[in-house]
Amino acid sequence: MIQALSDAQRRDWLRLARTENVGPVTFDQLIGRFGDAGRALAALPDLARRGGRMAGLKVATDAQVDQELADGAALGAQLICACEPQFPQALAALDPPPPLIWARGRIDLLDKPAVAVVGARVASAAGQRFARGLAAELGQAGLVVISGLARGIDGAAHEGALPTGTVAVLGGGVDDIYPAEHAGLYARVVEDGCVVSESEPGRAAVARDFPRRNRIIAGLSRAVVVVEAELRSGSLITARLAAEQGREVLAVPGSPLDPRARGTNDLIRQGAALCEGAEDVLRAIEGLRGFREPERTYRGAPGLDPDDALRERVAALLSPTPVSRDEIVRATGAPAPAVFAALVELSLAGRADLLPGGMVTQA
Structure with missing residues (x-):
């Protein structure tokens, strides 16, 4: 499935990715079912109608695609689709990868082999010093350091790794500099490192964008190191996603008197490796010889049209509590490809949410 796309195919890929209710899981299923983005786009209205949608599905227009491509070109940014050879191998191994x-x-x-260093925005001076020094040592050991360009630990990690290579993953577009005081740091990352985003250029990040950003941070990395984090922290979401993706998770211990240590100490309590320096990180990833080249085969089923009865049986089994798609298959007793196709139609109709990791909820 690795292929270089023509300009027309890339436009179709972008239109499908920007279509309402098409997340990474639905995108993955649609490509598998129809073979390419153009055929999937042609089928969308009928699929959404069969899923129970009354109003028309909002599909990105040619004008919107033209604008996004022009905005990216003006920045000197490159659009990379998940099927293309240039797409990062570690990210392609996710199930499913981001479409682009x-x-x-x-x-x-x-x-290149990479480690994420993340942590609290309101970080202590000691925590920032540790993150900066850790990133510098990891860079000297040949590793790229990945973080989210946020205040505190993220910014310190980028600073430490600038001489050797750092990647900033943003929730907004690749030109969305947040916080504003990181404009200088952002410019240096663009010059000497790389800035990555799943969002269209010009988009300002909103709350729902950060879990997707965190998934990419974890997906690009062989290990995630959390330096400081409170118990309800986005850094802990990154750590959880990393564990789900089979990455190593490490945490820096701290004083029980500091709320910023509660999250990291709890990670260690749950089984994360303790990190006191670069040696601990290198030891944790020593057995990882790199990621096997993924086959990038899409998981849909060509030509399957579930009937109305099966589709409604599947819909009735959904609830706000996430459940695996395999559980839905077992409950219906129907062939898995037919159930997956029904879930895609329900997703396009806004009646189901297909989540990474094979989970699904009622929308």
Whole structure:
């Protein structure tokens, strides 16, 4: 399934990715079912109608695609689709990968061995010093350091790794500099590192964008190191996603008197490796010889049209509580490809949410 796309195919890929209710799981299923984005786009209205949608599905227009491509080109950014050879190998191994990314800067860094260093925005001076020094040592050991360009630990990690290579993953577009005081740091990352985003250029990040950003941070990395984090922290979401993706998770211990240590200490309590320096990180990833080249085969089923009865049986089994798609298959007793096709139609109709990791909920 690795293929270079023509300009027309890339436009179709982008239109499908920007279509309402088409997330990474639905996108993956549609490509598998129809073979390419153009045929999937042609089938969308009928699929959404069969899933129970009354109003028309909002599909990105040619004008919107033209604008996004022009905005990316003006920044010197590159659009990379998940099926293309340039797509980062580690990210392609996710189930499913993001359909596409925009990248600005040294794209070659995306396929080098990498470690994420993340943590609290309101970080202590000691925590920032540790993150900066850890990133510098990891860079000297040949690793790219990945983080989210946020205040505190993220910014310190980028600073430490700038001389050797760092990647900033953003929730907004590749030009969305947040916080504003990181404008200088952002410019240096673009010059000497790489900035990556799943969002369209010009988009300002909103709350729902950060879990997707965190998934990419974890997906690009062989290990995630959390330096400081409170118990309800986005850094802990990154750590959880990393564990789900089979990455190593490490945490820096801290004083029980500091709320910023509660999250990291709890990670260690749950089985994360303790990190006191770069040696601990290198030891944790020593057995990882790199990621096997993924087959990038899409998981849909060509030509399957579930009937109305099966589709409604599947819909009735859904609830706000996430359940695996395999559980839905077992409950219906129907062939898995037919159930997956029904879930895609329900997703397009806004009646189901297909989540990474094979989970599904009622929308």
